[in-house]
Amino acid sequence: MDDGGSRMTSDQKVTPSTGEDPPPAERRRRSVLSGKSLEALALPIAWVVVIVIFSILRPGTFLSSANFASILASQAVLVVVSLALVIVLTAGDYDLSVASVVGLSANLIAILNVNYGLPVLVAILVALLAGLVVGVLNGLFVVLVQIDSLIVTLGMSTFVSGIVLWITGSNTLSGISNDLVRPVIVWRFAGVPFEFYYALVIALVVWYVFRYTPLGRRLLVVGRSREVARLSGVRVGAVRWGALAVSSVIAAFGGVLYAGTSGAAGPTSGLELLLPAFAAAFLGATTVNPGRFNPWGTVIAVYFLVTGITGLQLLGAQSYVQNIFYGAALVLAVSFSQIVRRRRAVRAG
Amino acid sequence: MVGDRPLLDARGLTKAFGGARALNEVDLTVLPGEVHGLLGENGSGKSTLIKILAGYHTPDAGELFVNGREVPLPLGPGEPQRLGMEFVHQDLGLVASLTVAENFYMADIAKPSRRFFVSWSRRAAQAREVFARYGVTIDPDATIDGIRPVERALVAIVRALEGLRRGSGDEPTLLVLDEPTVFLPENEVALLFDLVRQIAARGSSVLFVSHDLAEVRQITDRVTVLRDGRVAGTVVTEQTSPRALVNLILGQELQEMATVEQQQLDDQSVVLQVHDLSTRWLHDVSFDLRAGEVLGLTGLVGSGYEDSVYAIFGAIPAENGTLVVDGERRDVAAMTPKTAMAHGIALVPGDRQNTGSIPTLPASDNINLLVLDRYFRGGRLRQNDLDHNAQELMAEFDVRPARPDLDYGSFSGGNQQKAMMAKWKQIEPRVLLLHEPTQGVDVGARQQIWTMIRAATATTSTICASSDYEQLATICDRVGVIARGRLVGFLTGADVTKERIAEYCLRSSADASVTALDGSGG
Numbered sequence: 001m002d003d004g005g006s007r008m009t010s011d012q013k014v015t016p017s018t019g020e021d022p023p024p025a026e027r028r029r030r031s032v033l034s035g036k037s038l039e040a041l042a043l044p045i046a047w048v049v050v051i052v053i054f055s056i057l058r059p060g061t062f063l064s065s066a067n068f069a070s071i072l073a074s075q076a077v078l079v080v081v082s083l084a085l086v087i088v089l090t091a092g093d094y095d096l097s098v099a100s101v102v103g104l105s106a107n108l109i110a111i112l113n114v115n116y117g118l119p120v121l122v123a124i125l126v127a128l129l130a131g132l133v134v135g136v137l138n139g140l141f142v143v144l145v146q147i148d149s150l151i152v153t154l155g156m157s158t159f160v161s162g163i164v165l166w167i168t169g170s171n172t173l174s175g176i177s178n179d180l181v182r183p184v185i186v187w188r189f190a191g192v193p194f195e196f197y198y199a200l201v202i203a204l205v206v207w208y209v210f211r212y213t214p215l216g217r218r219l220l221v222v223g224r225s226r227e228v229a230r231l232s233g234v235r236v237g238a239v240r241w242g243a244l245a246v247s248s249v250i251a252a253f254g255g256v257l258y259a260g261t262s263g264a265a266g267p268t269s270g271l272e273l274l275l276p277a278f279a280a281a282f283l284g285a286t287t288v289n290p291g292r293f294n295p296w297g298t299v300i301a302v303y304f305l306v307t308g309i310t311g312l313q314l315l316g317a318q319s320y321v322q323n324i325f326y327g328a329a330l331v332l333a334v335s336f337s338q339i340v341r342r343r344r345a346v347r348a349g
Numbered sequence: 350m351v352g353d354r355p356l357l358d359a360r361g362l363t364k365a366f367g368g369a370r371a372l373n374e375v376d377l378t379v380l381p382g383e384v385h386g387l388l389g390e391n392g393s394g395k396s397t398l399i400k401i402l403a404g405y406h407t408p409d410a411g412e413l414f415v416n417g418r419e420v421p422l423p424l425g426p427g428e429p430q431r432l433g434m435e436f437v438h439q440d441l442g443l444v445a446s447l448t449v450a451e452n453f454y455m456a457d458i459a460k461p462s463r464r465f466f467v468s469w470s471r472r473a474a475q476a477r478e479v480f481a482r483y484g485v486t487i488d489p490d491a492t493i494d495g496i497r498p499v500e501r502a503l504v505a506i507v508r509a510l511e512g513l514r515r516g517s518g519d520e521p522t523l524l525v526l527d528e529p530t531v532f533l534p535e536n537e538v539a540l541l542f543d544l545v546r547q548i549a550a551r552g553s554s555v556l557f558v559s560h561d562l563a564e565v566r567q568i569t570d571r572v573t574v575l576r577d578g579r580v581a582g583t584v585v586t587e588q589t590s591p592r593a594l595v596n597l598i599l600g601q602e603l604q605e606m607a608t609v610e611q612q613q614l615d616d617q618s619v620v621l622q623v624h625d626l627s628t629r630w631l632h633d634v635s636f637d638l639r640a641g642e643v644l645g646l647t648g649l650v651g652s653g654y655e656d657s658v659y660a661i662f663g664a665i666p667a668e669n670g671t672l673v674v675d676g677e678r679r680d681v682a683a684m685t686p687k688t689a690m691a692h693g694i695a696l697v698p699g700d701r702q703n704t705g706s707i708p709t710l711p712a713s714d715n716i717n718l719l720v721l722d723r724y725f726r727g728g729r730l731r732q733n734d735l736d737h738n739a740q741e742l743m744a745e746f747d748v749r750p751a752r753p754d755l756d757y758g759s760f761s762g763g764n765q766q767k768a769m770m771a772k773w774k775q776i777e778p779r780v781l782l783l784h785e786p787t788q789g790v791d792v793g794a795r796q797q798i799w800t801m802i803r804a805a806t807a808t809t810s811t812i813c814a815s816s817d818y819e820q821l822a823t824i825c826d827r828v829g830v831i832a833r834g835r836l837v838g839f840l841t842g843a844d845v846t847k848e849r850i851a852e853y854c855l856r857s858s859a860d861a862s863v864t865a866l867d868g869s870g871g
Contacts, residue, residue, distance in 0.1 A: 212729035214721035221718060224707045231664055231696060231704055232718045233687040291709075 043287035043297070047304040054311035061314055065191055072196045073185065075306045077102065077261065079199040079299055080254035081273050082280040083206050084247040086293045089281055090210070091243035092223035093142060093149035098251040098277060100160035101131050102270030105255020107164050109180070110173040110265040120179040124256050131252025132245060134160060139241035149244070157274075165267050172266030176259055184260025195257050199299075202250060206295040219243060220292070276326045279305060283333035291337070305329055354417050356381045356521050356554050357402075357434075362411035364397050371397040372408070373578045379554045381521045384545060386569035386586065387558045388598060390791040394578040395558055399527055403436050404429055416521070433522040435513045437529060441505040443493045450476045450489035453508050483507050483547060499537035502529055503544055510548065524548060525556045528789075530564055542568050562594055562792060563819065576600050599793060617641055619673075620810045621661075621694075621780050626670035626681055628656045632834040634670075638780065641806045645825035645845075646814045649854055654831040655699070655814045658782040662689045662696040674780070690719075695778035697769050699785035699814075701762075705769050708758025712748070713739040715757045716772045742771040747797055763787075763794025770801055781805065783813045787820060799824050818850040830854055 054062045061067060081098050088095040105127035112123040134156060141152040178186075187194045210216040222229045222239045230236050254273075259265050283305070284298030285291065305325065312321045357379040364372040372394045379385045389395045400406045402413075404424035413420045415432045429436070443452045450473040473489040480487055485507060487500050496504075506526070513522040526545070530538050545555050545568055559565050565572055566586055574581040574597040581597045617639040626634040630653025638644055648654035660667040663684030670681035674692045689696070698704045706715045716739045717724070724731045724738070739753035746767045748760065757765065766786060773781065786802070787795040802811055802824050815821055821828050828840045830853050840849055 208729075214725050214730065217714065217718070217721055217730070221707060221710070221714070224710060225703070227704045228707050228718075231662075231686050231698060233690045234718075235687065 039290045040287055043283065043300055043304060047300060047307060050304065050307050050311065054307070054314065058311070058314045062311060067310070069188075069192045071303065071306055071310055073193040074261075075302050076193075076195040076199040077254045077258045077270075078273055078276055078280065078306075079302050080202055080257060081251055081270075082277040082284070082298045082302055083199075083202050083295055084250035084254065085277050085281045086284070086295060086298050087206065087219070087243050087250070088149075088247045090223045090293045091219050091240050092226065093240060093244065094153055095138065095149065095244060095247050096153040096274065097134060097138060097156040097160055098247060098254075099270050099272070099274035100157045100164070101134050101248050101251040102255040102258055102273060103164050103265070103268065104130055104134070104160050105252040106259040106265035106269045107168050107173070107255075107267070109256065109259040110176055111167060113177055113180070114173050114175050120177050124180075127255055128249055128252045131248045131250075131255070134252075135245035135248025136241075138248065139244040142244060143237045143241045161268075161271060164269075168265075168267045170267050172264060174262075174264035176263045176265075180256075180260045181263045184257055195261060198253075198257060202253070203295040203299050210294065215239075275330060276302075276305065279326050279330035279333055282337055283329060285337045286333060301333070354381075355379060355414070356383075356416060357523055357556075358414040358417075359398075359402075360412045360414075362398065362401060362413075363409045364401065364406055365409055370578050372401075375411075375575070375578070375580050376583075377573055377580075378583070379523060379556055380571075381554055382549055382552045383571060384549050384555045384557055384569045386565040386572035387556060387575065388562070388565055388572055388594065389575035389581075390598060390793060393575040393598075395575055396527075397578075398575070399436070399525060399558060402429060402434060402525065430512070433513060433520050434525065435509040435522070436525045436527060437502075437505050437509050438527045439529070441501055443501055443505055445494040446492060448473075448490050448492050449487055449496065449504055452493055452504060453479075453489070453511075455508075456512060479511055480507060483510070483544060485544065497537065499540050502541055506541070506544060506548075510553075513553075522553045523556060524553060525558065527558045529557075530559065538564060562591060562598075566591060566594070574598055595792065615639075622673035623657075623661065623681075624671045624673070626657065626660060627668045628653065628660050628665060629668070630834050631656050631660070631831070634831065634834075634836045636829060636836065636839075638810045638812060640810055642827065643802060643806060643811045643813060643825045645821035645828035645850075646812060646831060647816055647818070647821055647828060647850060647854060648831035649816075652831045652854075653834045654816075655784050657831070658696060658784050658812055658814045659698075660684075661780075661812075662686055662694060662782055664696060664698070690776060693777070693779035694782065695773040695776060695780070696782040697766075697773055697784070697786060699788060701765050701769055702758070706757050706765065706772075709756060711754050712743065712757045712760065712768055713753035716742055716753070716768055716775075719772060720775050742774070743768065746771040746774075746801065761791070761794075763790040763798075766790050766798060767794060767801075770798065774805075778809055781809050781811045783811060783815075785815050785817065786813065787817065795820075818847040818854075821845070821850055822847045 051062075081102060084098050085095060108127045108130055109120070109123040112118040112126060113120055118126075138149070138152055138156055141147050142149045184195045184198075185193045189197060210219070218229065218234045218239055221232070222234060222236050226236050229239075255270060258270055280298050280301040281293055283301035284296075285293045286297070287300060288294050288297035309322050309325050312325070313319070355378045357377070359375065359377040362372050362375045362377070363370065375394065375398060377387075377398065387395055387398070397406060401408050401411075401422070402424070404426060407423040411422065413422055413424075415434075420428075420432060424432075444455070447455075448469075450469060453476045454472050476489040480489075483503075485503050487496060487504060493501055493504070506524070506529070509524060510522075513524070529541060542564075545557070548555055549570075557565065557569055569586045571583060571585050572589070572594065573583040574594065576598065577600075581600065584593075584597070619637045620640050620642075621638040622635075623637075624635050634657060636644070646654045646657050656665060659665040660670070660681055661672065661684070663681075663686050667681040667684070672679045672681055672684070674694070677692070679688070679692075686696070702708055713736050717735045720738070721730065721735075724735050736753045740751055742748075743751040743753065748764045748767045748771065757768065760768065770786075781802075783802070787798050790798065799820070802813070805811065811824075813821065813825065822845055825845055826841075828845055828850055830837055830840065830850070832854070838853070840853060
């Protein structure tokens with residue numbers, strides 16, 4: 001979102017030469033100006049630096065377009081799941097069940113399509129509906145029963161993965177119809193599989209809603225202060241419930257891409273995405289529009305993380321590097337965004 | 350008892366932030382046994398001065414003498430305390446969920462000690478003794494959130510005093526009270542003042558930081574007034590008229606706002622009827638609000654008067670009661686902020702930082718929250734129009750600086766309050782509900798907000814829940830007094846004065862069953 005940018009340009013136009021002392025708020029604002037724009041650009045700059053370093057270290061392989069296309073496409077599911085998370089986080093809640101919904105959705109598609117021979121489109125609709133049910137149930141406990149979303153979705157996550165184990169009989173099922181595999185991973189535009197563009201479309205929609213609709217602003221206000229939102233006539237319960245439901249449906253869409261990418265689904269499919277998604281969402285909140293969860297920052301964060309991991313693996317690092325990288329990134333990103341937020345809070349005095 | 354050698358003598362303190370001077374050659378002298386006021390508008394340099402004394406800021410220039418000895422600046426950590434200075438800030442630094450005794454001996458617990466076991470019953474008894482010495486009766490076993498706001502302040506102050514006494518023996522000490530009364534109902538401030546007088550009588554000094562003129566006049570011996578980072582004057586309180594003080598604060602003649610001519614409203618139509626409103630604290634409160642009226646609702650703390658505005662708006666649950674608004678009958682228990690707004694009712698809550706606005710979002714987002722849909726055209730929010738709208742409103746309501754892009758929290762209290770008024774003006778309310786509209790607001794903004802409220806009477810009726818009697822006397826046509834949850838009567842006409850309101854509140858709480866003065870229940 002570029003409103004951070006446009007605000008900054010309006011700042012630079014301020015001419016302080018009116019002869020009188022500016023009020024304190026203004027003084028503070030100007031002195032942090034350069035710091036703030038640097039903050040917004042830090043992650044993209046770091047990304048470019050990482051790319052340059054690996055390109056120098058592994059000139060043949062890393063910089064190849066095939067490698068780039070594979071990086072972009074392989075992380076599409078993670079982008080989608082991270083975006084689902086960003087919606088809920090903006091509304092001030094957690095959703096730990098997104099990854100399990102990916103698994104539920106992918107496995108439903110595999111079972112319905114492979115075992116029952118249902119057309120892919122029907123299987124997809126059922127999978128999305130299942131996502132909706134999970135999200136609505138989350139909302140029921142969070143909004144109506146007023147239980148902390150962290151607890152509700154933690155329980156829901158395990159509950160859903162239990163269901164997945166049950167319906168799959170702990171077996172991996174492959175052979176999902178090419179009707180799904182083709183439009184996800186085979187068809188390409190500019191050398192990059194379609195699934196990357198599906199993820200971009202979701203990011204575009206989230207960005208539009210956040211930036212250009214009243215609903216997006218209400219979501220942000222609910223996330224910052226439920227009481228202020230309520231006293232301003234915002235239907236806080238509906239907004240939170242809606243966020244949880246939509247996030248689950250988007251996660252289920254992530255499951256559709258997951259099934260299409262591998263043509264198969266298994267009992268633990270998708271579960272590995274939870275931590276990277278949190279890492280990306282929080283890391284994304286430090287860039288583009290620092291201090292706010294935002295879709296483009298999240299997309300950049302996903303690819304920053306995966307570029308680092310891919311590069312290290314090309315250098316010969318083992319697969320454990322992935323866990324080390326994501327785990328460290330989550331804690332560092334949250335620490336960093338806390339510092340950003342605290343600085344803003346201090347400034348807000 | 351006011352001796353000659355100053356306890357604290359600061360000379361030429363200067364501090365600049367990014368080129369602008371927050372403090373400019375400020376001198377401050379506090380004598381032993383003196384209650385010294387530090388007055389000034391927000392941004393006049395009061396906090397910067399206090400923060401230098403507390404060791405937070407390093408001054409660019411200046412000297413400090415304590416008991417005649419020069420002390421090098423800046424003060425290091427713990428040094429102000431070693432010099433006999435202790436600070437009690439607005440937030441008091443108490444842990445709400447712990448008991449009074451636990452809070453009182455917090456410093457001891459925090460210190461590493463060889464003693465593993467803490468006898469809380471003995472600690473509680475000790476605390477009780479200490480309180481008794483200061484003439485304060487507070488149950489040491491009560492939790493902080495279970496006692497009254499003024500009692501919390503007393504706990505914090507006595508705790509600071511005891512810390513000083515143990516640190517410096519019988520050396521004269523300086524207690525700095527940084528806006529201690531901001532969150533206190535006006536009628537409870539007296540208790541705090543009793544304590545302050547006792548402290549001074551024992552030979553310690555108190556630096557009383559405030560922007561409340563009345564309080565400073567009541568409690569201080571001398572006053573130093575800051576304006577734009579300079580000392581506008583240090584005067585003996587008794588010899589200075591309120592008007593002279595105001596002129597020192599503002600640097601210009603403040604236009605006196607005449608107490609409103611109480612309007613004749615009996616022939617005006619009724620805009621809002623409240624029947625038998627009951628909440629957790631209120632019982633069967635009924636009244637009418639007439640077109641163009643400014644109705645005050647007040648009472649002592651705990652009387653529940655402030656519940657009325659929140660319940661009407663649906664912000665807190667009501668147990669019982671009906672509203673008649675727009676000729677429509679509504680169950681108060683079923684009111685939500687959304688339905689209230691649909692009926693043209695607006696609420697500007699008293700706690701502007703937590704329930705009124707979001708300090709970490711720009712002023713524009715805060716002001717525009719109610720009207721977002723108006724700016725959603727052609728499938729997108731018009732951000733430029735939103736900013737423009739906020740800027741115009743900020744200019745109209747004199748919110749300074751009129752910069753919609755700045756975070757709301759970076760504005761001063763008065764400007765925040767004016768921004769809230771601007772926010773709610775946009776829905777053109779027929780009924781404006783206010784709770785403490787000028788709490789923690791500087792004197793200039795206070796006048797402006799009062800003028801705004803009166804100016805709005807052409808289209809709006811207002812209910813102002815407040816324990817600020819001066820404010821009620823200034824802006825209200827009629828003041829309803831609530832005692833122990835019941836509306837005991839109204840003051841009207843020439844009776845709407847600060848003194849009469851105070852008297853009525855005290856008297857009616859002493860005997861809540863007293864029949865209403867004019868018998869009118871609405």
